[in-house]
Amino acid sequence: MSRPEGLAASDLNAELTAARGELTRYRDLGDEATADLMRAWIDALLDEWNRRYPR
Numbered sequence: 001m002s003r004p005e006g007l008a009a010s011d012l013n014a015e016l017t018a019a020r021g022e023l024t025r026y027r028d029l030g031d032e033a034t035a036d037l038m039r040a041w042i043d044a045l046l047d048e049w050n051r052r053y054p055r
Helices: 005-030 032-052
Strands: none
Touching: 005 032
16 A cells, blocks of 8 residues: 555644644653653554555
């Protein structure tokens, strides 16, 4: 299956942008435990993307 464009890619981009913003906020607050959870969430998003749409 080829990688999708349009809505699916846009959704992933929006999710990653939001997660990055929250990751930055928690790091700035010194909440490393929650920042670690946000990093794990970003990894999970990317893993799922790659599982659904392998190269």
